[in-house]
Amino acid sequence: MRDRIQEALKRSRADYTEIRIEEKETSRVVFRGRELETAGANLDKGGIVRCLIKNKGWGVATFNDLDDLLNKVDQAHQCALVGSVPEPIELAPVEPVEKGMTAEIGRDFRDISLAEKKALADRYNQVMLAHSEKIIDTQAVYADTFSRVTLATSEGTYIEQERPSVVIGAFAIARHGDNVQQAHEAFSSTQGFEYVLEKDELARKTAEKAVELLDAKPVKAGQYPVVVDQMLAGVFIHEAFGHLSEADFVYENPKAREMMTLGRRFGQGLLNVFDDGSIPDLRGTTLYDDEGTPARRNWLIKDGVLVGRLHSRQTAAKMGESASGNARAINYRFAPIVRMTNTAIENGSTSFEDMIKDIQLGIYACDAYGGQTQLENFSFSSGYAYMIRDGKLAEMVKDVILSGNLFTTLENIDAIGNDFQWLNTGGGCGKGNQYPLPVGMGAPHIRIQNVVIGGE
Numbered sequence: 001m002r003d004r005i006q007e008a009l010k011r012s013r014a015d016y017t018e019i020r021i022e023e024k025e026t027s028r029v030v031f032r033g034r035e036l037e038t039a040g041a042n043l044d045k046g047g048i049v050r051c052l053i054k055n056k057g058w059g060v061a062t063f064n065d066l067d068d069l070l071n072k073v074d075q076a077h078q079c080a081l082v083g084s085v086p087e088p089i090e091l092a093p094v095e096p097v098e099k100g101m102t103a104e105i106g107r108d109f110r111d112i113s114l115a116e117k118k119a120l121a122d123r124y125n126q127v128m129l130a131h132s133e134k135i136i137d138t139q140a141v142y143a144d145t146f147s148r149v150t151l152a153t154s155e156g157t158y159i160e161q162e163r164p165s166v167v168i169g170a171f172a173i174a175r176h177g178d179n180v181q182q183a184h185e186a187f188s189s190t191q192g193f194e195y196v197l198e199k200d201e202l203a204r205k206t207a208e209k210a211v212e213l214l215d216a217k218p219v220k221a222g223q224y225p226v227v228v229d230q231m232l233a234g235v236f237i238h239e240a241f242g243h244l245s246e247a248d249f250v251y252e253n254p255k256a257r258e259m260m261t262l263g264r265r266f267g268q269g270l271l272n273v274f275d276d277g278s279i280p281d282l283r284g285t286t287l288y289d290d291e292g293t294p295a296r297r298n299w300l301i302k303d304g305v306l307v308g309r310l311h312s313r314q315t316a317a318k319m320g321e322s323a324s325g326n327a328r329a330i331n332y333r334f335a336p337i338v339r340m341t342n343t344a345i346e347n348g349s350t351s352f353e354d355m356i357k358d359i360q361l362g363i364y365a366c367d368a369y370g371g372q373t374q375l376e377n378f379s380f381s382s383g384y385a386y387m388i389r390d391g392k393l394a395e396m397v398k399d400v401i402l403s404g405n406l407f408t409t410l411e412n413i414d415a416i417g418n419d420f421q422w423l424n425t426g427g428g429c430g431k432g433n434q435y436p437l438p439v440g441m442g443a444p445h446i447r448i449q450n451v452v453i454g455g456e
């Protein structure tokens with residue numbers, strides 16, 4: 001295959017040509033309630049050609065038949081010729097590399113029968129259903145993916161990478177009269193099938209939390225000091241700040257460019273935020289991005305000051321910066337765009353006990369049920385929460401919605417925990433119709449003053 005790819009690259013008449021080929025094996029089992037909803041496996045193989053003519057633009061062609069590769073390169077070139085750009089497109093320089101990387105996994109899930117995967121999902125589903133008669137609906141999910149991605153460019157790069165992932169998820173709905181509550185948990189690994197075994201406690205915790213929420217009272221709306229757990233802190237920094245750090249958004253949006261000025265103070269000196277696709281065995285890890293740029297640690301906030309952003313080769317050249325290893329595509333049907341990898345708040349020095357001990361009345365917000373962001377404004381719903389009274393955790397509360405201005409909120413972070421965790425959840429990130437892209441998130445507990453909480 002390599003000879004065929006390199007021959008196609010040599011025959012290209014574009015200023016720059018890139019060929020990416022992907023073979024992906026997947027399987028998925030889903031139980032909903034007591035019924036098996038989905039059980040199947042799939043093999044998908046195809047590729048994409050991107051041709052750049054600097055004063056015209058990009059041309060793209062996708063394919064499923066490698067025998068047609070020469071024609072697809074010509075097709076992408078023809079598409080580029082009819083383009084029009086206001087200024088020539090440049091790419092930040094990247095050292096060409098030849099690299100082959102095989103994944104090191106324990107028990108290979110490709111060798112596990114679909115029947116055994118079905119039995120595992122069924123087992124976790126039964127744990128939830130058996131927890132309480134108040135559990136009225138469940139969803140148990142098993143999914144795995146093994147991708148082999150080959151990237152070759154006209155500059156001499158040739159990279160082969162393997163990307164495995166296995167995920168289990170649990171979702172439970174509880175009801176008492178007209179009161180309906182839900183909870184979810186998920187776990188993912190890049191290291192083998194054995195890592196999703198013996199997760200009965202995850203399923204039990206999901207059902208237990210849904211039932212506990214039936215007795216939780218709605219939180220009283222107001223302004224509180226809030227301690228945020230690792231999950232919600234990780235989702236917050238990804239959604240509210242990480243997307244603003246993606247340079248394609250910054251470059252194309254004048255207001256974002258004004259907000260995201262390097263050197264601007266975003267928080268107190270204790271706040272440090274980074275994105276790093278080079279950390280082994282995380283969901284967002286990709287040692288080379290889909291343009292062949294090596295992954296690295298990219299500091300975004302250092303000592304409370306904005307010091308960096310995330311780039312593709314094109315955005316880096318536009319902004320006079322270096323490519324950061326963040327050009328990613330969900331599969332071969334899409335061109336890479338600027339995306340996060342593993343985004344995190346760096347560990348701090350404050351224990352959880354010290355974080356809450358001086359709070360007379362506050363909230364401990366846990367987990368995340370999504371939310372929305374609009375430039376610097378955000379709104380997030382926690383999965384569940386507890387009141388903090390006189391320095392101790394008190395009763396569970398629900399319907400806790402955190403909202404505010406990102407920059408004010410970052411400035412109001414006055415304590416960062418010493419209990420950092422990478423979140424091994426199975427979700428993904430969406431952008432530009434590419435969803436779900438595997439990403440990692442990490443954080444310790446954080447304490448934020450003067451948070452506006454929506455509720456009763």
